[in-house]
Amino acid sequence: MLKNHFKIAFRNLWKHKAFSFINIMGLTVGMSACFLIGLYVHFELSYDNFHSKSDRIYRLVTDIKTPSETLEVDVTTWAFAPGMKNDFPEVEAFTRINAANFNVRKGNIQFKEEKAFFADSSLFKVFDFQLLNGNPSTALKEQLSVVLTEKTARKYFGNTDPIGQILFLSADTLAATVTGVMKNIPENSQIKADMFISMSTFTRKLNKKLDENWGDFGATSYLLLKPGSIAKTLQKKLPAFLESHAGKMFKESHVVYILSLEPLRQVYLRSNRGGAEKGNAANIYIFSAVAIFILLIACINFINLSTARSAERAKEVGIRKTFGAGKILLARQFLVESVLISILAFILSLLLSSSLIPWFNNLAGKTISYGILENALFVPGLFISAIVIGLLAGIYPALILSSFEPVKVLKGRFTTGFKGILLRKSLVTIQFSISIILIIATLIVYTQMTFMRDRDLGFSKDQMLIINSEGAPNRAVFRQSLDGLAGIQSTAASSSIPGGAFNGAYSEIENKSGDFQVGHLGLYLVDFNYMPQYKLKMAAGRIFSKDFGTDTTDAMIVNEAAVKLLGYSSPEEAIGKKFKQWGHEGKIIGVMKDFHFVSLHETIKPLTMRIDPANSNLISVKIEGNNIRKTLDIVENQWKLLMPNRPFSYYFADEFFDRQYRSEERFEKLFFNFAILAIFISCLGLLGLASYSTIQRTKEIGVRKVLGASTGNIVGLLSKDFLSLVLLAFVIASPLAFYGMNKWLQNFAYKTNIQWWIFAAAAILSVIIAFGTISYLSIKAALMNPVKSLQAE
Structure with a gap:
């Protein structure tokens, strides 16, 4: 059967x-x-679910509470994790990682490795990064030990065994030994490394006694708890732990630290803090x-x-x-x-x-x-x-x-009965309600992305070439050699550029009450050319100038957000106020207008600037746009001439800043494509109902034509019912789409308003799509010979 x-x-x-x-x-x-x-x-x-112990791994994060604000950061000081391992039996192991990038050389083979991380020797105990060659317990134990991924090892050593071989890091100043080769890290890992370098290299060789530092942040710390340990119970013990180890230091600096444990599996999607990938x-x-x-x-x-x-x-x-x-x-x-x-x-x-x-x-x-x-x-x-x-x-x-x-x-x-007709019409209404929701959502996503791309960021990023000198001794000579060359308008040096990482500095600044207000403020170290080159505007006071010899030692510029934090009602009131920051003391000489030095997901935070060319490793080169390739060749030739042992790498400031919105751009593209598919399938459903209705009304159409109805009358008759369903779907979909997309826009600190024209455009577009879908059948039925339509009677 x-x-x-x-x-x-x-x-x-x-x-x-x-x-x-x-x-x-x-x-x-x-x-x-x-x-x-x-x-x-x-x-x-x-x-991160591929780690067999992922249910016991937690990221240690910090709330830094100052008298004026609370900073929620994803890093800790260098001493927190080792201290917890010593004090709490619940902690089976810990590991810290710290992102780095190195110029790496093996003979004549030289690359800039941007996915390098310092990591503790316990890395392979906490995480399941599989070693293909080497001992996971000792691979990162000694100073200047390096573990490479398969593809990185192949890049430097081909098919030969890399174990025991030497790689030169950081312009040949560090000779590191390869102690392990691991499988390429899966795509669904937050830690995406091409090489790991022993943490002892960083905390003992490059920064001695950093392991004992309770006030210097920078480590991303992970804890592996023993089976049966409860993270919430451990977290309750952390305030007493901090007080016993560094309470006196916290009181002197007027800062309170609060430690929290974030489950590893929730960090990627649930954490509201930073991270390597979100x-x-x-x-x-x-x-x-x-x-x-x-x-x-x-x-x-x-x-x-x-x-x-x-x-x-x-x-x-x-x-x-x-x-x-x-x-x-x-x-x-x-x-x-x-x-x-x-x-x-x-x-x-x-x-x-x-x-x-x-x-x-x-x-x-x-x-x-x-x-x-x-x-x-x-x-x-x-x-x-x-x-x-x-x-x-x-x-x-x-x-x-x-x-x-x-x-x-x-x-x-x-x-067919009334119930059958009602059901079919209801189904088509549901179909087009969903499609209209997707149309409205697509338009709102597009307008938000356009708003982000077109918004005045408060600085100039066009035609700005960025080169990381990485502290090269002759970087100042290289920069000066570019001035006046063909295609180059100006150059500047800084520690950060908008959209990139920047330092947070413990700062004490005189507030409106005359007291020194403590805060952990953003800090840009710059040279005298930086502000003019990026076209940063002033709200009060002046910019840094070589005409004032003290600007290199005791001058600071703050942004408008910092002025508000200090309690001043106008930027002019902050001019001349005293500050203390990282061993420097002086006065505020100017207030710059707020600019978006981070993405539009975040509000503009307080920012400070000081002159410090010695610690400004990023060289910004403003170039002319008429022959970029030729200008790049000129810059590269100067680099090779003055720094032959370092690979030349660069990026453009506008592309670098826009990387922050890549996830939204991908979301926009994915959403648009799937919305098109949904609309296409909805049209097929409407086509089905139109076909059904046309078959049912074939004889009616024939009679109407015999009585003199025109083709337009017939098309209008058959289209009217369907278009009314689409309009009903629009009425249902509009409030639902508004509510959902308004919630989505809450992810952005700076967002566009949902405009009325979006709904008007969605209504017009849905009517056009619906009419285009049914018009073929309607016109075909209207043009049919009435004799043929009535021949069965």
Whole structure:
């Protein structure tokens, strides 16, 4: 019997190729989109789960409370983690990492390694970074020990054994020994390193006694707790721990530290602090909802297309019932057809998804998957889903088609009831409500990204070439050699540029009450050219000038946010106030207008600037835009001439700053593409209902044409009902889209307003899409010869 069902199902599908194609294509696209989104969501949720002890690993973070503010940072001082290991039996092990970059040389092979990290010897005890060669217990124990990933080892040593070989770091000043080779770190790891250098190199050789420092922040610390230990219980003991070790120092500096433990698995998506890489939990929820919406639309589309053919198949049902076919048998036949369509769509979706994975990886900006078989449970899961979708989507058409009365059907009196019509219209309304939500959301995401790209940031970043001199002794000579060369307008040196990392400095500044207000403020170390070159504007006072000899020792410029923090009502009031910072004392000589030195996700924080060329390693070169390639060649030649042992690397300030919005840009692209898919499937559903309605009203159209109705009248008649459904969907979708996207915009400190035109554009666009979808069938029906339409009467 089942074989017979499949045979009839195949014949029926082949007989009605157009309907079958639309049905299968809708489900195929829906399943493929759901499969790809599922891969993306699974990947984002899997960050750091590959560590076997991930449920016991915690990141140690700090709240720094000063009299004026609280800073929530993702780092600790260097002594916190070792102190906790000594004091608390709950701590099985700890490891600290610190990002670095080095010029690395092996013979004539030389590269700039930007993914280098200092790490404690316990790194491989805490994390499951698999060593292929070397002892995980001792690989990072000795000073100047280096562990490389496979690809990094191959880059320097080819196919030869790197263990025991020497690599020269930091312009040949450090001779490091390769003590291990590890597997390439998975993509879903927050720690993405190409090489690890022993932490003792940093804390004992380069910065002696740093391990004993309770006030200098910079270490990203991880704790591995013993099985059965409760993180919340340990966290309650930390205030007493800090008081016993450094309470006196905290009181003298008027600072309070609060330590917290963040579960490793939650850091990527849940932490509101910084990190090497950050995800967005809201985006995960949005994409999960989009996947459900797309699959729901596909199922609705399937139901509508199946019922659209009910009039055509009514006589088939009548004849089969006349010959003794029961309702259950008929329902089973239609369910088999439904499941068959789902299985065919499943097979096609696997092929489509497989071909789209490289494109999807590129769109997501990371390697989500290497192939459909990489995630073993995904394919069986999708197959089971296909069967369930086939059964659920086929139940309603099966019940409707199998319940036709053969006498009425064979007499040509087949009509559907009000409930059936209401259900189909409701389904189309739901489809277009979802589509309109996605249209509105896409427009809001686009306007927010445009707002971020076009907003006045308060500084100039165009045509600004950035070179990191990394403390090279002759960096000042190199910089001076560029002045006056063809294509170069000016040069400047600094410790930071907008969008990059910057120092936080313990500062004491005279406030409105005349007291020294303590704060942990941002600090840019710059030279005299920096402010003019970046076109930073002043709100009061003056910029640094070589005409004032004291500017190099006891002058500071603050931004407007710092002025507000100090309690002054105007920038002018802060001029001449005293400060103490990192061993320097002096007076504020100017207040610069606020500029966005971090992304628009964050409000502008207090910032200070001081003259200190000796610690300004970043060289900013303002170049002309007419021949960038030639200018780059000139700069590179000067670099090779003065620093032949260092590789030349550079980036542009505008591209560097815009990297902060890459995740939003990827979200925008992904959202737009999946919104298009959802709209496409919705159009197929509308096409199904339009087809059904046209078939039902064929004779009515013929009568109207005989009585003189024009083609326009007929098209308007058939379109009116569908367009009213779209407008109803708009009314339902608009408040839902407004609420959801308003919540999404809360992730940005500076955001655009949701404009009325977005909803007007969505309404117009949805009407155009709907009319474009049904116009073909409407026009075709209107042009049909009425004699042919009425020939059955």
